[in-house]
Amino acid sequence: MAEESQKWVLMVTAQTPTNIAVIKYWGKRDETLILPVNDSISVTLDPEHLCTTTTVSVSPAFDQDRMWLNGKEISLSGGRFQSCLREIRSRATDVHDKEKGIKITKKDWEKLNVHIASYNNFPTAAGLASSAAGFACLVFALAKLMNANEDHSQLSAIARRGSGSACRSLYGGFVKWIMGKDEKGTDSLAVQLADEKHWDELVIVIAVVSSQQKETSSTTGMRDTVETSLLLQHRAKEVVPKRILKMEEAIKNRDFASFAQLACTDSNQFHAVCLDTCPPIFYMNDTSHRIISLVEKWNCAAGTPQVAYTFDAGPNAVLIARNRETAALLVQKLLFCFPPKSDADLNSFVLGDKSILKDAGVESLEAIESLPAPPEIKDPSQRHRGDVSYFICTRPGRGPVVLSDESQFLLNPETGLPK
Amino acid sequence: MAEESQKWVLMVTAQTPTNIAVIKYWGKRDETLILPVNDSISVTLDPEHLCTTTTVSVSPAFDQDRMWLNGKEISLSGGRFQSCLREIRSRATDVHDKEKGIKITKKDWEKLNVHIASYNNFPTAAGLASSAAGFACLVFALAKLMNANEDHSQLSAIARRGSGSACRSLYGGFVKWIMGKDEKGTDSLAVQLADEKHWDELVIVIAVVSSQQKETSSTTGMRDTVETSLLLQHRAKEVVPKRILKMEEAIKNRDFASFAQLACTDSNQFHAVCLDTCPPIFYMNDTSHRIISLVEKWNCAAGTPQVAYTFDAGPNAVLIARNRETAALLVQKLLFCFPPKSDADLNSFVLGDKSILKDAGVESLEAIESLPAPPEIKDPSQRHRGDVSYFICTRPGRGPVVLSDESQFLLNPETGLPK
Structure with a gap:
């Protein structure tokens, strides 16, 4: 790891859509693992109109995990956040940012804290599945930051631990959440049925x-x-x-x-x-x-x-x-x-x-x-x-993307605090 | 039969309660016979507050079956009215009114027409099961008029042909409509579980x-x-x-x-x-x-x-x-x-x-x-x-009764037309 005194900050910003189920998810067979009683199918909504943007950052200067939602700090102590953070951390791999001269090993991630800022481009209180887009974005962005080389289906199983329907926001177009059979939930994940271009008249x-x-x-x-x-x-x-x-x-x-x-x-x-x-x-x-x-x-x-x-x-x-x-x-x-x-x-x-x-x-x-x-x-x-x-x-829309335009980052690249 | 030229009119007036199901009837297994897909249980409501009063009359002077509901003549041609009229007529027996000197034999009933007047003491359009009380009262009053010696359960099976839930209005208190097994519906009828005094705090x-x-x-x-x-x-x-x-x-x-x-x-x-x-x-x-x-x-x-x-x-x-x-x-x-x-x-x-x-x-x-x-x-x-x-x-109330007070009759005892 680079010198802590260097106070570098590394960050990733992602954008994730919300989704609407057309065959509904209602009822869990396991409350903690968030395993559903049936499969469900959703349509991903165009992130241009409804999405969550999340910036995740890491720095040796951060003394604890912190999160801001729509500009307001919120607690990360809940079991759902902890599940997602733990699962992604355990899949972190070596990161080498040549440009910034930062090296983080798989082992370093256990000690490093993260800052997270998340923003919905639609009213949170409107009942428009903000938690689905939110947890999907959190997991997707953290996976990119920590170089967790999992495919979207595997990430969906982690996002599921945050909010069941979040797993369906890891893909664009038409998505099925397979309920799975494993009692540990490893096979309860989302797959894409068709992308958003498949049926674009809707x-x-x-x-x-x-x-x-x-x-x-x-x-x-x-x-x-x-x-x-x-x-x-x-x-x-x-x-x-x-x-x-x-x-x-x-x-x-x-x-x-x-x-x-x-x-x-x-x-x-x-x-x-x-x-x-x-x-x-x-x-x-x-x-x-x-x-x-x-x-x-x-x-x-x-x-x-x-x-x-x-x-x-x-x-x-x-x-x-x-x-x-x-x-x-x-x-x-x-x-x-x-x-x-x-x-x-x-x-x-x-x-x-x-x-x-x-x-x-x-x-x-x-x-x-x-x-x-x-x-x-x-x-x-x-x-x-x-x-x-x-x-x-x-309209039906695309799945998660990484945003490279710094103006869209929600955290200050120098301090790792909300802009 | 007494001389037709005598133009006598014989009538019976009855009052029947409405009822509210506490285990619901919803769905028929036979549309014509009105046979339900499950048993149901109801509470009979006090007729003092919600009831139907019906006067049925017979006279050789009547040239067709006629009915008035809340003072307005309505058609009796519907299958439900016809079922009830046919079933009761087929059970009619000899009637001998000594006071009026009228004798009607079982066979006479086939040729005699009836006039019916019915009145709800509550708004018909309010969705308060007016058809239940109405058909129960029609069947009960006709059975009295025609001396059909059936018990209330047997009458309930006839009222059921008018409106399913009507069968439960043949009893006071707490009533069960047994769905029955017979495909002709003979065993689909109401029985009393307890009378209205059984639980009178309600x-x-x-x-x-x-x-x-x-x-x-x-x-x-x-x-x-x-x-x-x-x-x-x-x-x-x-x-x-x-x-x-x-x-x-x-x-x-x-x-x-x-x-x-x-x-x-x-x-x-x-x-x-x-x-x-x-x-x-x-x-x-x-x-x-x-x-x-x-x-x-x-x-x-x-x-x-x-x-x-x-x-x-x-x-x-x-x-x-x-x-x-x-x-x-x-x-x-x-x-x-x-x-x-x-x-x-x-x-x-x-x-x-x-x-x-x-x-x-x-x-x-x-x-x-x-x-x-x-x-x-x-x-x-x-x-x-x-x-x-x-x-x-x-409150929970009593079952059907015959009213003897002429002032409550809805048809003119001389003409058999609405008062």
Whole structure:
């Protein structure tokens, strides 16, 4: 190792996407190792619109492991952080940075402390799987820093120890988390089914739903479901395995009708087992129900699915449109039903890929007010103003990448402290 | 038969209660015979507060079967009415009314037409099982008129052909609908588990929840669930049979903790299979969820259940309090959370057994405004004014009775037409 007195700082910055499950993960068979009761399948969301950026750094000058999330220092003492740090450290290998003249041996890593800074480019509290992107990014960046030569699947098994669904954020496109059989969890990891270019017509619109209700955390919720639901085991053992096979086929064949049917029914069944939990868990609210009803009526009238919906542990709708044309129609319908409050501006009401607004012919707040009523709506006089906080337009996206542009680093290259 | 020219009219008036299932009926194995996929158990509600009154009459002067519901003539051509009429007619026996000098033989009934008038003492559209009370009353009154000497269980099997849950309204107290095995449905009928005096501390508060949403009818809903839910059969075959046995025990032993736990989890599981239906069925709304949350928190804090909740095919909450003291507390909490709109009057906001208001210390609208915030509520500044249309306070009640007071007859004794 280089002289400690030299006070060098070595760092790596990575960017990792979030993901949305289309066959849901709900229920652990092992709480500590985070081993699920069934396989799950997800779509990775474009990191341009939803991602975590994490800078990890190491220096002999650091006297303890520290972490900052969105600029605020947080504790690393939790078991989940410790699991990830321990697992990556144990896989660290020699690092030689010729440019900086730094040599770190496999053994040195045991004594060196790290600084970590992480930032989500979307609201953490919005229920958009920030912990999935976060733990995936932490593990990916640490593995790069410590030269842990594991492939993405092996890293996914480590990220899984931080947050189950994080394992699916190690790949872009379409990803399967295989539940595995090993009781130590070595085979519970993610594999890529297809990359993001495989099915690039899909457009994803997220409705971030206003909610006053305190939600049950997914950790607590799934524990309660495992302990009390009399339907969960039937779902996990009898229903999901067949759906996984069908969903893999649907993705392989870009069969939107099957994809949508499976995604919608599986989302609903996940919420059904939540309701079958004691006490019952309600993640969807009346706004979520209205969005489902709109999509179901549209799909039914069209004769074949135009849009798939899926809801995670919260009221937000993730809507997957079969193509860009359908997405523009979807945005029109959604903006009609859920216009912004009068003090809003369009720029902060529709985020992400705003070009969809042009396709939808909605380039001003006034245009929202004069949209035609969708035929799916019974009472067009009833518009649910303010019930959706904002929309994010996005698409399937790539997996983790290392960022080399220093301006994107979250830690000061000299001090290893937040910029 | 007496001379047709005499134009005599013979009539019977009966009153039949409604009922609320505490182990739910959802799903038919035979659509025409209305045979369920599982047993169910209900509590009969006091007819003083919720009942149907039906007058059935016969006269040689009637040239067709006719029926009036709440004063408005309705068609009897539907299969369900026809099944009930046919089944009762086939069981008719000789009638001899000495006072009026009328003799009707078993054979005469085939040619005679009936007039029927039915009236609910509660809003039909409120989703309070009006069809259950209605068909039970129709069958019970016709059986009396036609001297069909069947016991209540046999009549229940006929009422079942009108509306499945109607069979449970042939008895007071606590009633089990045995699904039966016979493919013709002869053994699918109701039996009384205990009469209403067996457990008379129970107090029932119904919250009639305001809703703009058009609900899926239970007939359509349960058909869709049978056809599409992958959880229903598991519920019907594996879960409900065990719950039925436990619920029978709980009722027998007046074990409120078990009763409440079973009623709540079974209500939630019924709504879970609705959600697992394609397209999903939502009967509960945000107000329903808030009421469940209030009760769950209260029960949890008390260490043992104080109140059970159950929801049928709509957003209304049926709340069963362990005793009158608990019911008074329940009414306080509910009135705090769901006060009436400012233009309401207390008399039309709390219906049924209004004496509970005195126990709750709420004898004016002003008293509602100054109620203390329940500890279960996180944000006491948020009161959901107008979200409950009205409350009905009631209790377990008796089964069908014949009314002899002519002033309660719904048809004119001379003409057989609505009064």
